Amino acid sequence: xxxxxxFQVVLEAKHVTRKFQVAKDVYLTANNDIxxxxxxxxTLGLVGESGCGKSTFMKFLVSLDTPTKGEILYRxxxxxxxxxxxxxxxxxxxxxxxxxxxxxxSPKMKIKEIICEPLLNFKRIKRSEVDQTAKxxxxxxxxxxxxxxxxxxxxxxxxxxxxxxxxxxxxxxxVIIFDEATSALDVSVQKNIVDLIKKLQKENNxxxxxxxxxxxxIADIADYVAVMYLGNIVETLPGDKLSTDAxxxxxxxxxxxxxxIGMDFSQKIQSIDxxxxxxxxxxxxxPFCDRCDKVMDICKKERPTxxxxxxxxxxxxxxx
Amino acid sequence: xALLEIxxxxxxxxxxxxVKDFSLTLDxxxICSLVGESGSGKTTVIRSVFGLLPKxxxxxxxxxxxxxxxxxxxxxxxxxxLHGTDISMIFQDSGAxxxxxxxxxxxxVEYIRTHENLSKKDAWDKGIEMLERMxxxxxxxxxxxxxxxxxxxxxxxVGIAMGMTYQPKLLLADEPTSALDVTTQAQIVRQMMELREDYGTSxxxxxxxxxxxxxxxxxxxxxxxxxxxxxxxxHYILHHSQNEYTNKLLDAVPSLGGEEHEC
Numbered sequence: 001x002x003x004x005x006x007f008q009v010v011l012e013a014k015h016v017t018r019k020f021q022v023a024k025d026v027y028l029t030a031n032n033d034i035x036x037x038x039x040x041x042x043t044l045g046l047v048g049e050s051g052c053g054k055s056t057f058m059k060f061l062v063s064l065d066t067p068t069k070g071e072i073l074y075r076x077x078x079x080x081x082x083x084x085x086x087x088x089x090x091x092x093x094x095x096x097x098x099x100x101x102x103x104x105x106s107p108k109m110k111i112k113e114i115i116c117e118p119l120l121n122f123k124r125i126k127r128s129e130v131d132q133t134a135k136x137x138x139x140x141x142x143x144x145x146x147x148x149x150x151x152x153x154x155x156x157x158x159x160x161x162x163x164x165x166x167x168x169x170x171x172x173x174x175v176i177i178f179d180e181a182t183s184a185l186d187v188s189v190q191k192n193i194v195d196l197i198k199k200l201q202k203e204n205n206x207x208x209x210x211x212x213x214x215x216x217x218i219a220d221i222a223d224y225v226a227v228m229y230l231g232n233i234v235e236t237l238p239g240d241k242l243s244t245d246a247x248x249x250x251x252x253x254x255x256x257x258x259x260x261i262g263m264d265f266s267q268k269i270q271s272i273d274x275x276x277x278x279x280x281x282x283x284x285x286x287p288f289c290d291r292c293d294k295v296m297d298i299c300k301k302e303r304p305t306x307x308x309x310x311x312x313x314x315x316x317x318x319x320x
Numbered sequence: 321x322a323l324l325e326i327x328x329x330x331x332x333x334x335x336x337x338x339v340k341d342f343s344l345t346l347d348x349x350x351i352c353s354l355v356g357e358s359g360s361g362k363t364t365v366i367r368s369v370f371g372l373l374p375k376x377x378x379x380x381x382x383x384x385x386x387x388x389x390x391x392x393x394x395x396x397x398x399x400x401x402l403h404g405t406d407i408s409m410i411f412q413d414s415g416a417x418x419x420x421x422x423x424x425x426x427x428x429v430e431y432i433r434t435h436e437n438l439s440k441k442d443a444w445d446k447g448i449e450m451l452e453r454m455x456x457x458x459x460x461x462x463x464x465x466x467x468x469x470x471x472x473x474x475x476x477x478v479g480i481a482m483g484m485t486y487q488p489k490l491l492l493a494d495e496p497t498s499a500l501d502v503t504t505q506a507q508i509v510r511q512m513m514e515l516r517e518d519y520g521t522s523x524x525x526x527x528x529x530x531x532x533x534x535x536x537x538x539x540x541x542x543x544x545x546x547x548x549x550x551x552x553x554x555h556y557i558l559h560h561s562q563n564e565y566t567n568k569l570l571d572a573v574p575s576l577g578g579e580e581h582e583c
Contacts, residue, residue: 049504
């Protein structure tokens with residue numbers, strides 16, 4: 001991705017590949033040669049269908065897993081090589097919000113303990129300051145302060161997700177990764193959470209990685225969108241140009257299959273008819289060649305490389 | 321005569337009224353969407369029509385008339401004959417509906433033979449025919465698989481294939497596409513619409529996706545906290561509704577920002 005030089009690269013993935021061994025001599029390629037850059041204070045959206053490898057990739061960024069090949073650079077330093085105390089201290093820089101707040105909280109911890117645990121771990125506050133700090137963070141995510149002594153089970157899904165955001169914010173990280181953070185919520189709650197994320201990002205200049213399968217939501221929240229298909233990035237482009245400038249046949253298919261309340265209801269909904277191939281059995285050439293309606297001979301033989309077709313718009317397709 | 325008439329029903333769990341004064345009339349070949357947030361009671365309504373309320377749930381007021389008969393007095397045997405033939409239901413996750421220790425084919429054959437006097441071989445062929453009609457590739461393979469071996473989209477199509485075997489007059493769909501990817505969702509929605517074209521099936525679909533609801537339905541009902549907030553045809557709900565809650569929901573739907581179409 002080539003963008004203005006004023007944009008400061010905070011986090012960069014270079015040629016990241018991850019293979020899982022499923023049987024003797026059988027490998028599943030979850031991520032194949034991924035190159036992405038995260039810019040200071042901007043949101044990078046990662047969109048794709050389930051099983052395409054978006055969560056696998058985000059796990060590398062928060063050091064929950066390491067790639068088979070390639071490197072992840074945080075301010076120039078390869079974080080995949082970090083170990084021990086260095087790794088522990090590094091975790092303060094990149095935090096994460098998970099999809100299901102029910103399973104990412106300990107049911108036996110009170111809200112104040114959940115929010116302040118990272119701060120206590122890194123000895124940023126004293127035990128006596130827990131109540132006050134938790135209240136401050138609850139106010140920040142627009143929740144009533146008297147929730148500090150409640151347990152997670154007594155909060156609604158939207159409230160829990162706000163607490164998860166408060167916990168991620170507490171260490172003042174430079175990067176926050178949201179893994180389908182709004183997918184389990186109702187549309188109206190989702191909108192509130194998205195608005196909150198946008199507001200907090202502006203106030204604190206946070207860099208965000210946002211994983212989502214809803215391409216309409218991602219166009220709304222992300223400055224840059226990367227579209228992933230079977231472990232490959234097929235297209236990256238600015239979020240506001242997604243609906244008008246998307247060129248890759250797969251991105252277009254994704255956009256065509258959205259049910260929009262502003263759509264033309266007299267038209268039949270478009271969609272790809274075939275099933276997504278198994279990631280164990282990815283076609284040799286372009287990963288999308290089996291389902292693409294513009295397929296050419298070269299697509300079946302050669303894997304397309306990423307080309308820049310306009311500023312900030314990269315595409316991996318033989319058509320361009 | 322309308323196919324289904326829901327007259328002012330109130331559904332309670334114990335003393336708590338979950339759904340209040342709900343009415344709906346559905347004609348043959350009509351598609352109706354129930355939309356609303358989680359906990360608004362939309363699933364409770366279609367479960368009551370299917371006679372499948374959880375223990376403790378009861379219709380305490382009003383009546384549900386299916387083909388001129390009140391369903392409230394139906395015996396267990398009567399229900400058993402209706403389920404899967406005249407009224408079918410598709411669940412959010414058809415994988416969870418199927419017995420995990422039985423292969424798809426075995427369950428399908430058992431279901432067909434419950435309703436029709438067929439040999440196992442004929443029932444098997446009928447199952448394969450239904451799966452192929454849902455455009456599932458390698459139907460024979462699917463019949464020999466366990467539910468967990470199939471993808472979410474395939475399982476959902478197996479569920480719809482089962483539900484459609486006897487061309488029910490009424491299909492109840494409870495969030496049939498919520499767990500699926502957008503491309504698969506579009507396929508399933510298209511196939512459900514074809515059911516109406518081919519068999520004249522009436523459908524009640526429960527969904528929180530307003531886009532899907534508006535695309536499929538002739539008539540939409542917006543629910544909130546067990547009460548009907550707003551109702552009307554697609555054009556009214558999307559463009560002319562004055563209801564505050566409806567507009568709030570419409571406002572919250574993320575949009576790709578394409579041009580507005582008039583329908």
